[in-house]
Amino acid sequence: MSGFFEFFRVDYFDPLIEVASSYAADIDGLIWLVLLLVGFWFLLAQGVFFWFILKYRAQPGRRAEYIDGKKKRHKRWITVPHLLVLVCDVLIIVISFNVWYKIKMDLPDNPDGGVIRVIGQQWAWTFQHPGADRELDTDDDIFMVDELHVENNRTYHFELQSTDVLHSFSVPVWRIKQDAIPGRTITGWFRPTETGEFDVQCAEICGFGHGVMAARVWIEDAETHAAWVAENTPATAAAAMEAAMPTPTVAAAAAPGGHGGH
Amino acid sequence: MVEPAVDLTHGEAHDDHADHGPQGWLKYLWSTDHKVIAMQYMFTGMFMALVGGFMAYVFRMQLAFPGINVPGFGAVSPGEYNALVTNHGTIMIFWVAMPVLLAAFGNYLIPLMIGADDMVFPKINRLSFQVFFVSTIVILASLFVEGGGFAGAWTAYPPLSADSTYNLTDLGSTLWVIGVGLEFVAFLLGGINFITTLMNSRAPGMRAFDVPIVVWMIVVASILFMLSVGPLLAGAIMLIFDQTLGTGFFDPGMGGDPILWQHLFWFFGHPEVYVVLLPAMGVVVEIITTFARKKLFAYRTVIFTIVATGVLSFFVWAHHQFIAGIDPRMANIFTITTLLISVPIAELCFIYIATLYGGSIRLTTPMLWALAFVAEFLIGGVTGIFLGAAGADIYFHDTYFVLAHFHYTFFPIAIIGTFAAFTYWFPKMFGKMMDERLGKIHFWLTIIPFNMIFIPLFVLGMGGQHRRIYNYDQFPDLAGGVFQDMRELATWSLLIMLAAQFIFFYNCWKTARSGPRASKNPWKANSLEWTTESPPPHGNWHHLRMPVVYRGPYEYSVPDREDDYWPQNEPDGAPLQVVDDDTGEQGR
Amino acid sequence: MRPIATTRAATGTATGKLAVWWVLASEVVIFGGLLASYVMFRLGHPEWADAAAVTNTHIGAFNTWVLLTSSLTAVLAHQAAERGDGRKAAKFLYFTIGGAAVFILVKTYEWWYEISHGYTITSNGFWAFYYTAAGLHAFHVIAGAVIMAFVARDAARGRELHRVELIGIYWHFVDIVWIFLFPLLYIAK
Numbered sequence A: 001m002s003g004f005f006e007f008f009r010v011d012y013f014d015p016l017i018e019v020a021s022s023y024a025a026d027i028d029g030l031i032w033l034v035l036l037l038v039g040f041w042f043l044l045a046q047g048v049f050f051w052f053i054l055k056y057r058a059q060p061g062r063r064a065e066y067i068d069g070k071k072k073r074h075k076r077w078i079t080v081p082h083l084l085v086l087v088c089d090v091l092i093i094v095i096s097f098n099v100w101y102k103i104k105m106d107l108p109d110n111p112d113g114g115v116i117r118v119i120g121q122q123w124a125w126t127f128q129h130p131g132a133d134r135e136l137d138t139d140d141d142i143f144m145v146d147e148l149h150v151e152n153n154r155t156y157h158f159e160l161q162s163t164d165v166l167h168s169f170s171v172p173v174w175r176i177k178q179d180a181i182p183g184r185t186i187t188g189w190f191r192p193t194e195t196g197e198f199d200v201q202c203a204e205i206c207g208f209g210h211g212v213m214a215a216r217v218w219i220e221d222a223e224t225h226a227a228w229v230a231e232n233t234p235a236t237a238a239a240a241m242e243a244a245m246p247t248p249t250v251a252a253a254a255a256p257g258g259h260g261g262h
Numbered sequence B: 001m002v003e004p005a006v007d008l009t010h011g012e013a014h015d016d017h018a019d020h021g022p023q024g025w026l027k028y029l030w031s032t033d034h035k036v037i038a039m040q041y042m043f044t045g046m047f048m049a050l051v052g053g054f055m056a057y058v059f060r061m062q063l064a065f066p067g068i069n070v071p072g073f074g075a076v077s078p079g080e081y082n083a084l085v086t087n088h089g090t091i092m093i094f095w096v097a098m099p100v101l102l103a104a105f106g107n108y109l110i111p112l113m114i115g116a117d118d119m120v121f122p123k124i125n126r127l128s129f130q131v132f133f134v135s136t137i138v139i140l141a142s143l144f145v146e147g148g149g150f151a152g153a154w155t156a157y158p159p160l161s162a163d164s165t166y167n168l169t170d171l172g173s174t175l176w177v178i179g180v181g182l183e184f185v186a187f188l189l190g191g192i193n194f195i196t197t198l199m200n201s202r203a204p205g206m207r208a209f210d211v212p213i214v215v216w217m218i219v220v221a222s223i224l225f226m227l228s229v230g231p232l233l234a235g236a237i238m239l240i241f242d243q244t245l246g247t248g249f250f251d252p253g254m255g256g257d258p259i260l261w262q263h264l265f266w267f268f269g270h271p272e273v274y275v276v277l278l279p280a281m282g283v284v285v286e287i288i289t290t291f292a293r294k295k296l297f298a299y300r301t302v303i304f305t306i307v308a309t310g311v312l313s314f315f316v317w318a319h320h321q322f323i324a325g326i327d328p329r330m331a332n333i334f335t336i337t338t339l340l341i342s343v344p345i346a347e348l349c350f351i352y353i354a355t356l357y358g359g360s361i362r363l364t365t366p367m368l369w370a371l372a373f374v375a376e377f378l379i380g381g382v383t384g385i386f387l388g389a390a391g392a393d394i395y396f397h398d399t400y401f402v403l404a405h406f407h408y409t410f411f412p413i414a415i416i417g418t419f420a421a422f423t424y425w426f427p428k429m430f431g432k433m434m435d436e437r438l439g440k441i442h443f444w445l446t447i448i449p450f451n452m453i454f455i456p457l458f459v460l461g462m463g464g465q466h467r468r469i470y471n472y473d474q475f476p477d478l479a480g481g482v483f484q485d486m487r488e489l490a491t492w493s494l495l496i497m498l499a500a501q502f503i504f505f506y507n508c509w510k511t512a513r514s515g516p517r518a519s520k521n522p523w524k525a526n527s528l529e530w531t532t533e534s535p536p537p538h539g540n541w542h543h544l545r546m547p548v549v550y551r552g553p554y555e556y557s558v559p560d561r562e563d564d565y566w567p568q569n570e571p572d573g574a575p576l577q578v579v580d581d582d583t584g585e586q587g588r
Numbered sequence C: 001m002r003p004i005a006t007t008r009a010a011t012g013t014a015t016g017k018l019a020v021w022w023v024l025a026s027e028v029v030i031f032g033g034l035l036a037s038y039v040m041f042r043l044g045h046p047e048w049a050d051a052a053a054v055t056n057t058h059i060g061a062f063n064t065w066v067l068l069t070s071s072l073t074a075v076l077a078h079q080a081a082e083r084g085d086g087r088k089a090a091k092f093l094y095f096t097i098g099g100a101a102v103f104i105l106v107k108t109y110e111w112w113y114e115i116s117h118g119y120t121i122t123s124n125g126f127w128a129f130y131y132t133a134a135g136l137h138a139f140h141v142i143a144g145a146v147i148m149a150f151v152a153r154d155a156a157r158g159r160e161l162h163r164v165e166l167i168g169i170y171w172h173f174v175d176i177v178w179i180f181l182f183p184l185l186y187i188a189k
């Protein structure tokens, strides 16, 4: 069965946007499948449509036919396609379930990268990295504003929170998106598969500074990541708490080019 | 209109149709005539379309050329950008699509097409417009109050919308909710009229399946609206209380739940998209049957598909919330229902295409608009499937792909469908024939730029561009380069499209001044509105000669008949002239 | 002055009656949305029962009885109107309006009592729903009573007698909404 679904993992959209997580190819594959099925019907419908328009242009002396669509022989031109559309729907539903289950309903256990806490607030992201021990809420946690650092090819869980309004944690290259809701913690996971530096966006309107709620993610290989962790591990727990205070002013967040900075 | 010589008193009714009301322009404000009310709705909607279009112009300029002083507006701050987007969406849906397609054409067409002299409750009808008019003033005023217009997106998700410390638009957000709430009340009042008028006031002889599809569609849309808007009205009350009294319905800190609003909103929001879709679909049926000289393919199936669509539309709402933090198992259920809805809509589209088969197609301006509707709506429809598959929506949610999807549905509906209806019924409404050549130029200069605006936006969406972001310089992966070129292309195309609208207004102006007079039935169509004068007099028909119906509205090209059309009110075998007869005695 | 359209009845049911039913359909979804939201919240917040315990079930029950009685007089008014006795119909309608007045007075007392004891609409979720739902209902009661006054005035002069039935249908609806509100807000503790 899994081989069947493997078939739908593709990266045809790579030229437009990188595939940088383990499940990005699943989503792209699903999109590709929908494109094929729906595209087929779309082209067919448009083709017939324009063909009819050209073919049945009014000509002097020719009268339109009288067809009420009640005869079986006529009706089947509607009923058969509509059953076939239903079949396409079912196929899309099945593949979509599979992708959805993998990304949103299943949580791989024992994430070897650790757990990252992502906190949205007007208008910045705070990332609580687990630090060297890969345990969250310990003294060596690294707090960063609008900067997320992860190690390539490791599985992470994330805990998504918001302190004020709705935000949405979106990393297009990972194909991940999840709304953050005040008062709740939402868990999810990702596994980066390509090193580089990419956009993190806020995908839910959250007020004045929604447009500048930009962050960056650095996907690093093991050495670089270790070096980053070493460099940023706070000396004491107190220092860690200091860093936890995000820059709250509008002005700081709204300054042009203010991404990733603090 | 020639008054018949017959003594009216024997028709026991006193002359109901003489205007006893106020005179002059007041007559228009206080008229209960469904046609006047239709015009009021239409011109308000047309004005609001220009307001919404202007907003699109301002924020598209900002997106293409971040930071410039937009001519006619000035520099756009992030807050203003959000307010413009929010009110653009709100206005285009609630003050353009609904008033024009549903209220204006509903008001104009329902009585005329079912052979009645007015709506059953003319005063409620007038009240409906008056409430709508107040709502228009409220929404426009909300743009100018301190703090600016509401800037929390047309979906108004709390907590952002519920608390002015978050949204920074204290008065603006409250006025926005009040405006939208009043608009709903106006359409509830109007809808009751539409539904009961169709149910009870059809011309003698007109059975349910003799009613023109557009009337069916408008009435089904009104029912959908009526049955879905209630929870949102309740939600609006809660939201206003949250904003002004400090209750916590949607505030998690006070035991409330922000997701509740999303359910209430989308429970209405999704049926709402079919509320505007159906009237446009109906308009298209009238036009393609007329200009293809064809009987509608499978009339009854059309009715069944719209009812099926309507019923299903109540069970798909959470596809807007796949990643909003709802139970992920729910997503699976809503994926199924969402994809199922493609079946009746596909069927409708196929029926339209089948109707063209074997026709004798004349590409007049209204026909061009109607055909363009089908071609463009298909793009909007099929892209909905990408979003309906929850797995793919993880990526697409709140990107420009969604945006392009719904502009490919809304634009065909609210702009293309409206122009189709407007140009088709213009001779009836104003008694003049529009200029076909100008109409076609306007058509092409609207359609081509339309595609050039939104196809780039599809690509941007696939590239990961999110909605409601005022400046992409913040996002290195998406700033500059080809992406920015596409943003500029979209904006330039919009400028062309907006400029093209002057052709339309010039055409209207020219036609009003010097256009040729329209006969009763310039398109040689079957439905009843074409059997009275253009424009119809007060009361639509002389009250002693109200039409009687003998057949359905799509009897075009019936074999063994000389004419290729057969008006609904023409008795079997009778010569056509009787319909045009003005003497009154042989009327029916 | 009536358009011909109003005098037709293709369905065989009077248009006014049809309209009232459609109005009620839209009202049902408004209250339905509100009450469904309340029930969902209530299930998620067992602690709201404490707040609900403050409401006075006896007063609520009395008001239920008042509304039911006023519905009865609305029915009697309808019967009188059917017989063409406008004067009598009007009299019964005035009784109904009296019921509405009693209901609102009792409600005012209740709210005054609760508010003065510190239970306001912002106190917590229960009270927010309590005041919103009961307030929306009370608004319907008042609106109904006002319309009824006009209908009664006409009926007393023997005019528009069919409207007695229409306002009656509406009144039963207002009654039924209360029959949902009463257990949900008062009895469930």
Ligand code: HEA
Pocket: A037, A038, A041, A042, A045, A085, A088, A089, B155, B272, B273, B274, B276, B277, B319, B320, B338, B339, B341, B342, B345, B346, B349, B378, B380, B381, B382, B384, B385, B387, B388, B389, B393, B396, B397, B398, B402, B405, B406, B409, B410, B413
């Ligand atoms: C009138 C407007 C309109 C219409 C008609 C539709 C029609 C559809 N919409 Fe759309 N939609 C909107 C307006 C509309 N939508 C708006 C405004 C939003 C965004 C709101 C916001 O967030 O601001 C939105 C958003 C939206 C989302 C949420 C996206 C997100 O935010 O993440 C989804 C997800 O399922 C969706 C799906 C659909 C589907 C499945 C249809 C279907 O009805 C389409 C059915 C039609 C067809 C499928 C075409 C014909 C069929 C064929 C040619 C056969 C081939 C088909 C198959 C093989 C399946 N829409």
Ligand code: HEA
Pocket: B042, B043, B045, B046, B049, B050, B052, B053, B056, B057, B059, B060, B085, B086, B088, B089, B090, B092, B093, B096, B097, B100, B152, B153, B154, B155, B403, B407, B410, B411, B414, B415, B418, B419, B422, B453, B466, B467, B468, B469, B470, B494, B497, B498, B501, B504
């Ligand atoms: C009916 C709905 C409708 C219509 C027609 C349009 C029309 C247009 N829309 Fe809009 N749009 C929305 C509904 C609509 N939109 C919604 C719901 C949103 C989401 C809001 C949100 O996020 O909260 C949105 C958001 C939105 C955005 C996203 C902004 C962002 O997220 O940052 C953009 C960006 O380009 C955009 C562009 C445009 C453009 C260029 C047009 C152009 O097509 C406009 C051109 C207009 C005209 C050319 C007017 C012509 C009409 C007449 C002349 C009147 C004729 C009348 C009669 C004959 C009676 N729209």
Ligand code: CUA
Pocket: A120, A121, A122, A123, A166, A167, A168, A202, A203, A204, A205, A206, A207, A209, A210, A211, A213
């Ligand atoms: Cu945070 Cu948008």
Ligand SMILES: [Cu+2]
Pocket: B269, B270, B273, B316, B317, B319, B320
């Ligand atoms: Cu939807």
